Amino acid sequence: MQRLKKDEARWLTHFFRCNITPVYMQEVLGDLAASPKRGSPESMVAALAARTSALGSMPNVEHLELISMEVQGNPVEMRGVPVVGGGQRITDATGKAGVFFDESPEDRALRRWKEGGFNEQERRHATGHRKRARSVDLEAFVRATKAIQPKGTKLAETLQDVLAAVDALIDNEATQFRTLNLALEHFDQPLHIRTHVKKRWVAYGRQPIRRFLPYTHHCLRVSTLFYMGVGLSVIPQRPTNVIDMQYLFYLPFCMVFTSADKLHHDMAPLFTNATRLYSPCDELQAGLRTLADHYDAHGDELKVQGSARFARYPPLELDTVIHRLYDQTMPTWRKLAAEAPLEITPELNARLMEQMRPMREAMERARRQREG
Template identity: 30%
Template sequence: MGPIALFDKSFLQSLSLDESVWFDQFFIPNISPLFYVETLADLDKEMSRGRTADQVVGNIAEKSPQLSGAPNVHHSELLLANLLGQPVSMSNRPIVAGGRPVESGGKRGVNIDISPEAKAFNRWQDGEYLQIEREFARAWRAHIKSLSFESSSDYAQKLGIDISQCKNMDDAFAAASQMVSISSKPYDLIAFIVKTIGIPPEYQREFVHRYQVSGFPPLNRYAPYAAHVIKVEVFFHICVSRGFISADRPSNKIDIAYLHYLPFCNIFISGDRLHRSTASLFLGKDQRFVWGPDLKTDLKRLNDHYLTLPQETKDRGVISFASKPPTEGGFLTAELWDMMSTSWRKKSENLAPLSSEANDKLLQHIKGFTDAPTLPSDQMPDPTEELDSLSIQRSIRRKRGSWYQVPKDLKNG
């Protein structure tokens, strides 16, 4: 299995359709909600270079991951849950919503149906758009244009940060890190969280009460994921105040929000200069920022490599003949796989294919879970216990670009 890859819209937009197939095949995409929102916003753009907005969005939708990965839960939902006492795993893995607890044959599992985002992208690939999506796009673009950062210096001052001492982004990161690791001004920090992040009024009292009862510990101890988000926000406000990040480009506020999802990936891929200058500050030692143009070049090399295969091999589908990247050729993709483990480079012994009887038994086992009714609330499995089964439904196109993703002769079912 390849690394879990968070990516921004600029990266996917830069890929050819064939290159996007290999990105989907060799990585496990963590699809940030911001990617969907940015893509949806393109619906309201004026015609550019002879293409309609629908064509632009449809092109991005066609490149969106299908074989692997999943949409991550929105950071605001995770932050709120964390502030209200719920743990949020920050183990470089996506946090996916929509799981349906089920039981089959005395064993318990979770089914994750096709996400609403994936269903929307399927429609967009066919040129179908809902009016509510168009209206949302217009509102979103208006919101971006209205963003301003005039209060950034005021926020920093209230939090006890002397921004005049911040000479560069490293200093801004150090100041933001200190802010969430001390508890000298808890009420000013609460005000910043409420106003900047946007805590719904109905939850503000509960959050303040819980934090107060806990004794106002440093935020990174009370709610680690919330602390990560706040650190990004404080860093951003300092950088805008000091001129390290431009206040004249409102979309910077959207771009910086991608950093909220860094705890849920192994690598972050972007062709955005703001991401290139900031992401590495927030990544752990076991994570890596990947410059989008570099990976695009590598995916093109991979595409050229596989195009030389015999047609009968290509007709088997990429999931059959390219389960891992080439071990020779110095591919960046292979280097990124090495981040996880180098064991994939070992030659695997040829395994005998499943017998027809064994295959039917496996399919029956899977169908038992996917068709099982949702468990009632009083029978929900303990979230700390390991499950017997996890199934994720996907909508996969047989062919994208030059490639069959699944065997050419695979029957629809």
Template identity: 30%
Template sequence: MGPITLFDKSFLQSLSVDESVWFDHFFLTNVCPLFYVETMADLEKSPQKGRTAEDEVKIIADKFPEMHGMPCAHHTELCTTNLLGRGVPMTGQVPLAGAQLVKTDGKSGAVFEPSPEAEAFSRWQKGEFLEVERLYAKAWRSLLLPLDSKVVAKEVRMLDIDAASCKTLEEAKHLADGVVVRRSRPAARMKLALMSLNIQTGLHGQVLERWMHANHPPLAQYAPYAAHVLAVVLFYKIALAANLISNERPSSRVDVAYLFYLPFCMMFVSSDRLHEKCASLFMRSDQVFVWGPELKSGLNELNKYYLKLPDTERDKGVYSFASDPPEIGNGIVTRLWGQLLPKWRKKEETDVADRPVVGPTINEIKRMASAPPLSPSAVDFNPDSTERFLIKRRVARRKGSWYQVPKGIKAEQE
């Protein structure tokens, strides 16, 4: 399934449908909530010549990674749980949203129904849009107004930061980090965090009580993921106040918000110049930023390579002939696999499609898929470490030039 990859709308929008098939096939994608709402917001865009706003959204929806897309939990929810004492892994795993806990065959499990976002993209592919989505799109668009530069400058001064002395994005990042790691004025810093992270007012007391009981540690120590998000927010405001990021482009607020989800990937691919400049500042040493046009070129080369196969091979579905990326062209896909998944070449050379699936395994999957969710009182295991999990998906049999599943599979089996 490939490296865990965060992507933004600009990248997916740049792909052809065929290229999107190979992106979905060779990468395990983190579908963050921001991508969904940003796409939905296009319903309120002024239509282009010959196309309606609905047409534009459908074009993006047709490229949605439905085979290997992982619905990431919202950053606000993750910040809230982190502040309340629950750990948030920040080493590349995608924190999935909407788990239903079950127990079958004596084993604990988590079942994920198709996410609301995935269901929406499936409808949008058919040109079906709900009125509530149009209203939400309008509300979202209204938020994409430039921030008041005077207000931003005042907020930065309240942090005892002189924006005029900040000359580079690296300095802005250093100043933002200082706010979340320092111990001085702890109460003021925690109040800043609760407000900036949009934590529900009703939970403030619970968070503060737990934080005070822990002896007022810096946010970076107390809730590392919440500290990461706050650092991104502060970095953006400092960079704006220092004129390192233009306030004339309202979408920059959305672009920067993608950085909230950087801990949950191995690589981030984008065709946005702001991401190219800023993303690496917030990434771990084992992560990579990939420039979108370069990966698009590599996916296009893969598509041309596989199109040379006879129809009899292609009709078997992409899994049967493309379990691993080949060494061709600029080789960026293979290079990324080698860099981020160094053990993949050592695995057993067995065609995935030819591996036998025994009957009991299929029956176990069916039982798990149909198992009723456990009530909270019946959960006798750690929800963060279930023995297995199942993700239900709605997948198109054919996408562009390619069968994602074997041609002979009937629609009701998909």
């Protein structure tokens, strides 16, 4: 978000819905304790908050909360969309049911930061965020690895080698109880929860943890790869890498993951598949630049029709990484883009608004109840 130009960010948020991860929010706020080359920390955070709040994005539930949900028997959907909290079930006057999401705490915070409003607790958090990043003793993992590594040998040369070793360790059929214990301890689950989970695991036939707790397994895989990679000196001992690694916990809730960070560039492709893609930031930015220039050249048509109509899909006459990402994640989009858009007449618009009225009223009631 920091490197994108304003018009590039506009088309990013037009063609993609972005996932606001908790670690991103912490990093934005952490910039309050930074020393920018130009301007003040407050102005830097305000600018970044303004750009983020314009995303039309969805804040994801924090990974530790999701792990806690899963180990207690509540499945975590990993289908490439954000897991959003705070939903409230509502029923309108016609009996139609829905789920209402009011403005999230993250959205409220971003709106306040955009206007330069930071409370004392947030300022303390910003300072503590940077201290916490440096509190993990990464050198300890190197020492521990050297202690078990035969002299004159190296257990792994690449991250792919390390991941193979990680998978052999945590997916070993004979040691799944050990893997379950490792996951519960690593992610700080309370003792009474650990006991309950182990009983449930036995009752479900001692399934592989990959199948029994798929999201917890994903996070354990990411975390173990990182710390083992540090121990083997395949991953540098940069303190901020501890924070950067946490973004990868949210890969299951994205169709496309993009970053300019080297750690992400090295690790993210190892966790991709046919529906979860990695796109380096430079490539994505080049595609956004091409789109921005294209729409600049069609400014009059944009003004007349609006971007929602004129730019429903990436322009078929161009070929960018964004087109290729659409091809892989939404294979039917080109056919839809070639069809004429539905003509929204005043009559049709009025009919649609009337159909939506009972649900809008139910949402308003829910909002008043929550505020009251």
